[in-house]
Amino acid sequence: MPTDAPQPSFVLIRPQMGENIGAAARAMWNFGLDRMRIVAPRDGWPNPAADAMASGAGRLLDEAEVSEDVASGIADRTYVYATTARPRELTKPVFSPEAAMKDAAARIARGEKVAVMFGPERSGMENADIAHAxxxxxxxxxPEFPSLNLAQCVLLVGYEWRRAAGEIEDVVVQGQTTQIADQRDTEALARHYEERLEEAGFFYPEHKAENMKVNLRNLWSRMPMTRADVQMLHGVLRQLLRGKS
Incomplete structure:
Protein backbone atom coordinates (compact mmCIF):
# COMPACT_ATOMS: atom_id res chain seq x y z
CA MET A 1 0.00 0.00 0.00
CA PRO A 2 1.20 3.59 -0.61
CA THR A 3 2.67 5.44 2.35
CA ASP A 4 0.51 7.98 4.17
CA ALA A 5 3.05 10.78 3.71
CA PRO A 6 1.62 13.73 1.74
CA GLN A 7 3.58 14.00 -1.49
CA PRO A 8 3.35 14.83 -5.20
CA SER A 9 2.54 12.25 -7.84
CA PHE A 10 5.30 11.67 -10.39
CA VAL A 11 3.83 11.19 -13.86
CA LEU A 12 5.93 9.57 -16.59
CA ILE A 13 4.68 10.72 -20.00
CA ARG A 14 5.05 8.12 -22.78
CA PRO A 15 8.17 6.46 -21.31
CA GLN A 16 9.96 4.46 -23.97
CA MET A 17 11.92 1.80 -22.10
CA GLY A 18 10.90 -0.44 -19.24
CA GLU A 19 14.39 -0.17 -17.79
CA ASN A 20 14.00 3.59 -17.41
CA ILE A 21 10.61 3.20 -15.74
CA GLY A 22 12.14 0.78 -13.25
CA ALA A 23 15.09 3.09 -12.61
CA ALA A 24 12.66 5.98 -12.09
CA ALA A 25 10.75 3.91 -9.52
CA ARG A 26 13.98 3.16 -7.70
CA ALA A 27 14.89 6.87 -7.72
CA MET A 28 11.48 7.80 -6.34
CA TRP A 29 11.63 5.30 -3.53
CA ASN A 30 15.16 6.46 -2.61
CA PHE A 31 13.45 9.63 -1.40
CA GLY A 32 10.26 8.13 0.02
CA LEU A 33 8.05 8.87 -2.99
CA ASP A 34 5.66 6.15 -4.10
CA ARG A 35 2.91 7.81 -6.17
CA MET A 36 3.92 6.79 -9.69
CA ARG A 37 1.70 7.36 -12.70
CA ILE A 38 2.48 6.22 -16.23
CA VAL A 39 0.90 7.70 -19.35
CA ALA A 40 0.89 5.65 -22.57
CA PRO A 41 4.07 3.60 -22.07
CA ARG A 42 5.53 2.76 -25.49
CA ASP A 43 6.08 -0.93 -24.80
CA GLY A 44 2.84 -1.52 -22.91
CA TRP A 45 2.27 -2.38 -19.27
CA PRO A 46 3.27 -4.29 -17.20
CA ASN A 47 6.86 -4.48 -18.42
CA PRO A 48 9.26 -7.15 -17.08
CA ALA A 49 12.26 -4.95 -17.88
CA ALA A 50 10.93 -2.35 -15.43
CA ASP A 51 10.71 -4.91 -12.63
CA ALA A 52 14.32 -5.95 -13.19
CA MET A 53 15.57 -2.38 -12.83
CA ALA A 54 13.40 -1.35 -9.89
CA SER A 55 15.75 -3.09 -7.43
CA GLY A 56 13.52 -3.21 -4.35
CA ALA A 57 11.05 -0.58 -5.51
CA GLY A 58 8.84 -3.02 -7.43
CA ARG A 59 5.85 -2.10 -5.27
CA LEU A 60 5.72 1.28 -6.99
CA LEU A 61 5.38 -0.45 -10.35
CA ASP A 62 2.66 -2.76 -9.05
CA GLU A 63 0.68 0.19 -7.70
CA ALA A 64 1.36 2.59 -10.57
CA GLU A 65 -1.67 4.21 -12.15
CA VAL A 66 -1.63 3.82 -15.93
CA SER A 67 -3.48 6.22 -18.24
CA GLU A 68 -3.90 6.53 -21.98
CA ASP A 69 -3.30 10.27 -22.24
CA VAL A 70 -1.97 13.23 -20.29
CA ALA A 71 -5.37 14.72 -19.50
CA SER A 72 -6.60 11.58 -17.78
CA GLY A 73 -3.26 11.01 -16.06
CA ILE A 74 -3.48 14.31 -14.18
CA ALA A 75 -7.27 14.79 -14.11
CA ASP A 76 -7.54 14.76 -10.30
CA ARG A 77 -4.55 17.06 -9.67
CA THR A 78 -4.96 20.73 -8.75
CA TYR A 79 -1.46 21.91 -9.68
CA VAL A 80 0.95 20.34 -12.17
CA TYR A 81 4.61 20.99 -12.97
CA ALA A 82 6.22 19.88 -16.25
CA THR A 83 9.96 19.20 -16.32
CA THR A 84 11.82 20.32 -19.42
CA ALA A 85 15.38 21.30 -20.30
CA ARG A 86 14.44 23.23 -23.43
CA PRO A 87 13.07 26.78 -23.52
CA ARG A 88 9.39 26.86 -24.45
CA GLU A 89 7.35 29.60 -26.03
CA LEU A 90 4.50 28.84 -23.66
CA THR A 91 3.92 31.53 -21.03
CA LYS A 92 4.20 29.85 -17.63
CA PRO A 93 6.05 30.30 -14.35
CA VAL A 94 9.47 28.61 -14.61
CA PHE A 95 10.90 27.13 -11.40
CA SER A 96 14.22 25.64 -10.47
CA PRO A 97 13.78 22.14 -8.98
CA GLU A 98 14.45 23.53 -5.49
CA ALA A 99 11.94 26.35 -5.80
CA ALA A 100 9.37 24.08 -7.41
CA MET A 101 9.44 21.54 -4.61
CA LYS A 102 9.24 24.28 -1.97
CA ASP A 103 6.19 25.57 -3.79
CA ALA A 104 4.80 22.03 -4.05
CA ALA A 105 5.31 21.43 -0.32
CA ALA A 106 3.40 24.62 0.50
CA ARG A 107 0.56 23.68 -1.83
CA ILE A 108 0.29 20.14 -0.46
CA ALA A 109 0.26 21.53 3.09
CA ARG A 110 -2.77 23.59 2.04
CA GLY A 111 -4.52 20.48 0.81
CA GLU A 112 -3.78 20.76 -2.89
CA LYS A 113 -3.03 17.71 -5.05
CA VAL A 114 0.22 18.14 -6.94
CA ALA A 115 1.85 16.27 -9.81
CA VAL A 116 5.19 16.50 -11.59
CA MET A 117 5.34 15.35 -15.22
CA PHE A 118 8.45 13.87 -16.81
CA GLY A 119 8.74 13.48 -20.58
CA PRO A 120 9.87 10.58 -22.76
CA GLU A 121 13.57 9.81 -22.93
CA ARG A 122 14.35 10.77 -26.50
CA SER A 123 12.93 14.26 -26.86
CA GLY A 124 10.99 15.17 -23.74
CA MET A 125 7.46 16.40 -23.66
CA GLU A 126 5.76 18.18 -26.54
CA ASN A 127 4.24 21.60 -26.10
CA ALA A 128 0.81 19.96 -26.23
CA ASP A 129 1.77 18.00 -23.09
CA ILE A 130 3.23 20.99 -21.30
CA ALA A 131 0.12 23.02 -22.06
CA HIS A 132 -1.65 20.86 -19.45
CA ALA A 133 0.79 22.01 -16.73
CA PRO A 143 23.38 24.28 -22.27
CA GLU A 144 25.69 22.39 -24.61
CA PHE A 145 24.44 19.07 -23.22
CA PRO A 146 21.03 19.63 -21.61
CA SER A 147 19.62 16.11 -21.93
CA LEU A 148 18.93 14.26 -18.68
CA ASN A 149 18.09 10.59 -18.38
CA LEU A 150 14.54 10.04 -17.14
CA ALA A 151 15.65 8.45 -13.87
CA GLN A 152 18.25 11.19 -13.32
CA CYS A 153 15.58 13.86 -13.58
CA VAL A 154 13.27 11.94 -11.26
CA LEU A 155 16.11 11.51 -8.77
CA LEU A 156 16.96 15.21 -8.82
CA VAL A 157 13.38 16.36 -8.27
CA GLY A 158 12.85 13.65 -5.65
CA TYR A 159 15.87 14.88 -3.71
CA GLU A 160 14.59 18.46 -3.78
CA TRP A 161 11.19 17.23 -2.58
CA ARG A 162 12.76 15.55 0.42
CA ARG A 163 14.66 18.74 1.22
CA ALA A 164 11.51 20.82 0.88
CA ALA A 165 9.58 18.39 3.08
CA GLY A 166 12.09 19.03 5.85
CA GLU A 167 13.48 15.51 5.92
CA ILE A 168 17.10 16.47 5.23
CA GLU A 169 19.38 18.29 7.68
CA ASP A 170 22.07 20.33 5.95
CA VAL A 171 24.70 19.58 8.60
CA VAL A 172 24.72 16.90 11.28
CA VAL A 173 27.33 15.59 13.70
CA GLN A 174 27.75 11.84 13.45
CA GLY A 175 29.78 9.36 15.44
CA GLN A 176 29.69 7.27 18.57
CA THR A 177 29.82 10.24 20.96
CA THR A 178 27.71 13.08 19.63
CA GLN A 179 26.23 14.58 22.81
CA ILE A 180 27.10 18.27 22.58
CA ALA A 181 28.90 19.84 25.52
CA ASP A 182 26.77 22.32 27.43
CA GLN A 183 27.91 25.60 28.97
CA ARG A 184 28.57 23.90 32.31
CA ASP A 185 31.02 21.48 30.65
CA THR A 186 32.78 24.27 28.77
CA GLU A 187 33.04 26.46 31.85
CA ALA A 188 34.60 23.65 33.90
CA LEU A 189 37.14 22.99 31.16
CA ALA A 190 37.99 26.70 30.91
CA ARG A 191 38.53 26.95 34.69
CA HIS A 192 40.66 23.79 34.72
CA TYR A 193 43.04 25.12 32.08
CA GLU A 194 43.08 28.63 33.48
CA GLU A 195 43.98 27.44 36.98
CA ARG A 196 46.73 25.09 35.80
CA LEU A 197 48.17 27.66 33.40
CA GLU A 198 48.10 30.25 36.19
CA GLU A 199 50.14 27.89 38.39
CA ALA A 200 52.58 27.34 35.52
CA GLY A 201 53.13 31.07 35.03
CA PHE A 202 51.62 31.11 31.55
CA PHE A 203 49.76 34.40 31.98
CA TYR A 204 52.71 36.76 31.66
CA PRO A 205 53.35 39.66 31.67
CA GLU A 206 50.83 40.58 34.33
CA HIS A 207 49.29 43.52 32.44
CA LYS A 208 48.35 41.15 29.59
CA ALA A 209 47.08 38.32 31.79
CA GLU A 210 43.41 39.28 31.84
CA ASN A 211 43.21 39.65 28.10
CA MET A 212 44.96 36.30 27.62
CA LYS A 213 42.38 34.63 29.88
CA VAL A 214 39.50 36.19 27.93
CA ASN A 215 41.02 34.97 24.64
CA LEU A 216 41.46 31.47 26.04
CA ARG A 217 37.85 31.31 27.21
CA ASN A 218 36.74 32.61 23.83
CA LEU A 219 38.69 29.77 22.23
CA TRP A 220 36.81 27.16 24.23
CA SER A 221 33.40 28.69 23.54
CA ARG A 222 34.14 28.95 19.83
CA MET A 223 34.97 25.27 19.50
CA PRO A 224 32.02 22.93 18.71
CA MET A 225 32.83 20.29 21.35
CA THR A 226 31.07 17.13 22.41
CA ARG A 227 31.10 16.02 26.04
CA ALA A 228 33.61 13.35 25.04
CA ASP A 229 35.90 16.07 23.64
CA VAL A 230 35.73 17.97 26.93
CA GLN A 231 36.55 14.85 28.95
CA MET A 232 39.50 14.10 26.70
CA LEU A 233 40.91 17.63 27.05
CA HIS A 234 40.61 17.40 30.85
CA GLY A 235 42.54 14.13 30.64
CA VAL A 236 45.20 15.59 28.38
CA LEU A 237 45.93 18.36 30.89
CA ARG A 238 46.00 15.96 33.84
CA GLN A 239 48.43 13.67 32.05
CA LEU A 240 50.73 16.55 31.08
CA LEU A 241 50.88 17.74 34.68
CA ARG A 242 51.27 14.30 36.26
CA GLY A 243 54.50 14.21 38.24
CA LYS A 244 55.24 17.90 37.63
CA SER A 245 54.20 19.10 41.07
Missing amino acids: NAIITVPVN
Missing part, protein backbone atom coordinates in the same frame (compact mmCIF):
# COMPACT_ATOMS: atom_id res chain seq x y z
CA ASN A 134 0.49 25.07 -14.51
CA ALA A 135 4.24 25.64 -14.31
CA ILE A 136 7.57 24.44 -15.67
CA ILE A 137 10.58 23.02 -13.84
CA THR A 138 13.88 23.63 -15.61
CA VAL A 139 17.15 22.14 -14.38
CA PRO A 140 20.17 24.47 -14.74
CA VAL A 141 22.19 22.02 -16.82
CA ASN A 142 25.04 22.56 -19.27
Whole structure:
Protein backbone atom coordinates (compact mmCIF):
# COMPACT_ATOMS: atom_id res chain seq x y z
CA MET A 1 0.00 0.00 0.00
CA PRO A 2 1.20 3.59 -0.61
CA THR A 3 2.67 5.44 2.35
CA ASP A 4 0.51 7.98 4.17
CA ALA A 5 3.05 10.78 3.71
CA PRO A 6 1.62 13.73 1.74
CA GLN A 7 3.58 14.00 -1.49
CA PRO A 8 3.35 14.83 -5.20
CA SER A 9 2.54 12.25 -7.84
CA PHE A 10 5.30 11.67 -10.39
CA VAL A 11 3.83 11.19 -13.86
CA LEU A 12 5.93 9.57 -16.59
CA ILE A 13 4.68 10.72 -20.00
CA ARG A 14 5.05 8.12 -22.78
CA PRO A 15 8.17 6.46 -21.31
CA GLN A 16 9.96 4.46 -23.97
CA MET A 17 11.92 1.80 -22.10
CA GLY A 18 10.90 -0.44 -19.24
CA GLU A 19 14.39 -0.17 -17.79
CA ASN A 20 14.00 3.59 -17.41
CA ILE A 21 10.61 3.20 -15.74
CA GLY A 22 12.14 0.78 -13.25
CA ALA A 23 15.09 3.09 -12.61
CA ALA A 24 12.66 5.98 -12.09
CA ALA A 25 10.75 3.91 -9.52
CA ARG A 26 13.98 3.16 -7.70
CA ALA A 27 14.89 6.87 -7.72
CA MET A 28 11.48 7.80 -6.34
CA TRP A 29 11.63 5.30 -3.53
CA ASN A 30 15.16 6.46 -2.61
CA PHE A 31 13.45 9.63 -1.40
CA GLY A 32 10.26 8.13 0.02
CA LEU A 33 8.05 8.87 -2.99
CA ASP A 34 5.66 6.15 -4.10
CA ARG A 35 2.91 7.81 -6.17
CA MET A 36 3.92 6.79 -9.69
CA ARG A 37 1.70 7.36 -12.70
CA ILE A 38 2.48 6.22 -16.23
CA VAL A 39 0.90 7.70 -19.35
CA ALA A 40 0.89 5.65 -22.57
CA PRO A 41 4.07 3.60 -22.07
CA ARG A 42 5.53 2.76 -25.49
CA ASP A 43 6.08 -0.93 -24.80
CA GLY A 44 2.84 -1.52 -22.91
CA TRP A 45 2.27 -2.38 -19.27
CA PRO A 46 3.27 -4.29 -17.20
CA ASN A 47 6.86 -4.48 -18.42
CA PRO A 48 9.26 -7.15 -17.08
CA ALA A 49 12.26 -4.95 -17.88
CA ALA A 50 10.93 -2.35 -15.43
CA ASP A 51 10.71 -4.91 -12.63
CA ALA A 52 14.32 -5.95 -13.19
CA MET A 53 15.57 -2.38 -12.83
CA ALA A 54 13.40 -1.35 -9.89
CA SER A 55 15.75 -3.09 -7.43
CA GLY A 56 13.52 -3.21 -4.35
CA ALA A 57 11.05 -0.58 -5.51
CA GLY A 58 8.84 -3.02 -7.43
CA ARG A 59 5.85 -2.10 -5.27
CA LEU A 60 5.72 1.28 -6.99
CA LEU A 61 5.38 -0.45 -10.35
CA ASP A 62 2.66 -2.76 -9.05
CA GLU A 63 0.68 0.19 -7.70
CA ALA A 64 1.36 2.59 -10.57
CA GLU A 65 -1.67 4.21 -12.15
CA VAL A 66 -1.63 3.82 -15.93
CA SER A 67 -3.48 6.22 -18.24
CA GLU A 68 -3.90 6.53 -21.98
CA ASP A 69 -3.30 10.27 -22.24
CA VAL A 70 -1.97 13.23 -20.29
CA ALA A 71 -5.37 14.72 -19.50
CA SER A 72 -6.60 11.58 -17.78
CA GLY A 73 -3.26 11.01 -16.06
CA ILE A 74 -3.48 14.31 -14.18
CA ALA A 75 -7.27 14.79 -14.11
CA ASP A 76 -7.54 14.76 -10.30
CA ARG A 77 -4.55 17.06 -9.67
CA THR A 78 -4.96 20.73 -8.75
CA TYR A 79 -1.46 21.91 -9.68
CA VAL A 80 0.95 20.34 -12.17
CA TYR A 81 4.61 20.99 -12.97
CA ALA A 82 6.22 19.88 -16.25
CA THR A 83 9.96 19.20 -16.32
CA THR A 84 11.82 20.32 -19.42
CA ALA A 85 15.38 21.30 -20.30
CA ARG A 86 14.44 23.23 -23.43
CA PRO A 87 13.07 26.78 -23.52
CA ARG A 88 9.39 26.86 -24.45
CA GLU A 89 7.35 29.60 -26.03
CA LEU A 90 4.50 28.84 -23.66
CA THR A 91 3.92 31.53 -21.03
CA LYS A 92 4.20 29.85 -17.63
CA PRO A 93 6.05 30.30 -14.35
CA VAL A 94 9.47 28.61 -14.61
CA PHE A 95 10.90 27.13 -11.40
CA SER A 96 14.22 25.64 -10.47
CA PRO A 97 13.78 22.14 -8.98
CA GLU A 98 14.45 23.53 -5.49
CA ALA A 99 11.94 26.35 -5.80
CA ALA A 100 9.37 24.08 -7.41
CA MET A 101 9.44 21.54 -4.61
CA LYS A 102 9.24 24.28 -1.97
CA ASP A 103 6.19 25.57 -3.79
CA ALA A 104 4.80 22.03 -4.05
CA ALA A 105 5.31 21.43 -0.32
CA ALA A 106 3.40 24.62 0.50
CA ARG A 107 0.56 23.68 -1.83
CA ILE A 108 0.29 20.14 -0.46
CA ALA A 109 0.26 21.53 3.09
CA ARG A 110 -2.77 23.59 2.04
CA GLY A 111 -4.52 20.48 0.81
CA GLU A 112 -3.78 20.76 -2.89
CA LYS A 113 -3.03 17.71 -5.05
CA VAL A 114 0.22 18.14 -6.94
CA ALA A 115 1.85 16.27 -9.81
CA VAL A 116 5.19 16.50 -11.59
CA MET A 117 5.34 15.35 -15.22
CA PHE A 118 8.45 13.87 -16.81
CA GLY A 119 8.74 13.48 -20.58
CA PRO A 120 9.87 10.58 -22.76
CA GLU A 121 13.57 9.81 -22.93
CA ARG A 122 14.35 10.77 -26.50
CA SER A 123 12.93 14.26 -26.86
CA GLY A 124 10.99 15.17 -23.74
CA MET A 125 7.46 16.40 -23.66
CA GLU A 126 5.76 18.18 -26.54
CA ASN A 127 4.24 21.60 -26.10
CA ALA A 128 0.81 19.96 -26.23
CA ASP A 129 1.77 18.00 -23.09
CA ILE A 130 3.23 20.99 -21.30
CA ALA A 131 0.12 23.02 -22.06
CA HIS A 132 -1.65 20.86 -19.45
CA ALA A 133 0.79 22.01 -16.73
CA ASN A 134 0.49 25.07 -14.51
CA ALA A 135 4.24 25.64 -14.31
CA ILE A 136 7.57 24.44 -15.67
CA ILE A 137 10.58 23.02 -13.84
CA THR A 138 13.88 23.63 -15.61
CA VAL A 139 17.15 22.14 -14.38
CA PRO A 140 20.17 24.47 -14.74
CA VAL A 141 22.19 22.02 -16.82
CA ASN A 142 25.04 22.56 -19.27
CA PRO A 143 23.38 24.28 -22.27
CA GLU A 144 25.69 22.39 -24.61
CA PHE A 145 24.44 19.07 -23.22
CA PRO A 146 21.03 19.63 -21.61
CA SER A 147 19.62 16.11 -21.93
CA LEU A 148 18.93 14.26 -18.68
CA ASN A 149 18.09 10.59 -18.38
CA LEU A 150 14.54 10.04 -17.14
CA ALA A 151 15.65 8.45 -13.87
CA GLN A 152 18.25 11.19 -13.32
CA CYS A 153 15.58 13.86 -13.58
CA VAL A 154 13.27 11.94 -11.26
CA LEU A 155 16.11 11.51 -8.77
CA LEU A 156 16.96 15.21 -8.82
CA VAL A 157 13.38 16.36 -8.27
CA GLY A 158 12.85 13.65 -5.65
CA TYR A 159 15.87 14.88 -3.71
CA GLU A 160 14.59 18.46 -3.78
CA TRP A 161 11.19 17.23 -2.58
CA ARG A 162 12.76 15.55 0.42
CA ARG A 163 14.66 18.74 1.22
CA ALA A 164 11.51 20.82 0.88
CA ALA A 165 9.58 18.39 3.08
CA GLY A 166 12.09 19.03 5.85
CA GLU A 167 13.48 15.51 5.92
CA ILE A 168 17.10 16.47 5.23
CA GLU A 169 19.38 18.29 7.68
CA ASP A 170 22.07 20.33 5.95
CA VAL A 171 24.70 19.58 8.60
CA VAL A 172 24.72 16.90 11.28
CA VAL A 173 27.33 15.59 13.70
CA GLN A 174 27.75 11.84 13.45
CA GLY A 175 29.78 9.36 15.44
CA GLN A 176 29.69 7.27 18.57
CA THR A 177 29.82 10.24 20.96
CA THR A 178 27.71 13.08 19.63
CA GLN A 179 26.23 14.58 22.81
CA ILE A 180 27.10 18.27 22.58
CA ALA A 181 28.90 19.84 25.52
CA ASP A 182 26.77 22.32 27.43
CA GLN A 183 27.91 25.60 28.97
CA ARG A 184 28.57 23.90 32.31
CA ASP A 185 31.02 21.48 30.65
CA THR A 186 32.78 24.27 28.77
CA GLU A 187 33.04 26.46 31.85
CA ALA A 188 34.60 23.65 33.90
CA LEU A 189 37.14 22.99 31.16
CA ALA A 190 37.99 26.70 30.91
CA ARG A 191 38.53 26.95 34.69
CA HIS A 192 40.66 23.79 34.72
CA TYR A 193 43.04 25.12 32.08
CA GLU A 194 43.08 28.63 33.48
CA GLU A 195 43.98 27.44 36.98
CA ARG A 196 46.73 25.09 35.80
CA LEU A 197 48.17 27.66 33.40
CA GLU A 198 48.10 30.25 36.19
CA GLU A 199 50.14 27.89 38.39
CA ALA A 200 52.58 27.34 35.52
CA GLY A 201 53.13 31.07 35.03
CA PHE A 202 51.62 31.11 31.55
CA PHE A 203 49.76 34.40 31.98
CA TYR A 204 52.71 36.76 31.66
CA PRO A 205 53.35 39.66 31.67
CA GLU A 206 50.83 40.58 34.33
CA HIS A 207 49.29 43.52 32.44
CA LYS A 208 48.35 41.15 29.59
CA ALA A 209 47.08 38.32 31.79
CA GLU A 210 43.41 39.28 31.84
CA ASN A 211 43.21 39.65 28.10
CA MET A 212 44.96 36.30 27.62
CA LYS A 213 42.38 34.63 29.88
CA VAL A 214 39.50 36.19 27.93
CA ASN A 215 41.02 34.97 24.64
CA LEU A 216 41.46 31.47 26.04
CA ARG A 217 37.85 31.31 27.21
CA ASN A 218 36.74 32.61 23.83
CA LEU A 219 38.69 29.77 22.23
CA TRP A 220 36.81 27.16 24.23
CA SER A 221 33.40 28.69 23.54
CA ARG A 222 34.14 28.95 19.83
CA MET A 223 34.97 25.27 19.50
CA PRO A 224 32.02 22.93 18.71
CA MET A 225 32.83 20.29 21.35
CA THR A 226 31.07 17.13 22.41
CA ARG A 227 31.10 16.02 26.04
CA ALA A 228 33.61 13.35 25.04
CA ASP A 229 35.90 16.07 23.64
CA VAL A 230 35.73 17.97 26.93
CA GLN A 231 36.55 14.85 28.95
CA MET A 232 39.50 14.10 26.70
CA LEU A 233 40.91 17.63 27.05
CA HIS A 234 40.61 17.40 30.85
CA GLY A 235 42.54 14.13 30.64
CA VAL A 236 45.20 15.59 28.38
CA LEU A 237 45.93 18.36 30.89
CA ARG A 238 46.00 15.96 33.84
CA GLN A 239 48.43 13.67 32.05
CA LEU A 240 50.73 16.55 31.08
CA LEU A 241 50.88 17.74 34.68
CA ARG A 242 51.27 14.30 36.26
CA GLY A 243 54.50 14.21 38.24
CA LYS A 244 55.24 17.90 37.63
CA SER A 245 54.20 19.10 41.07
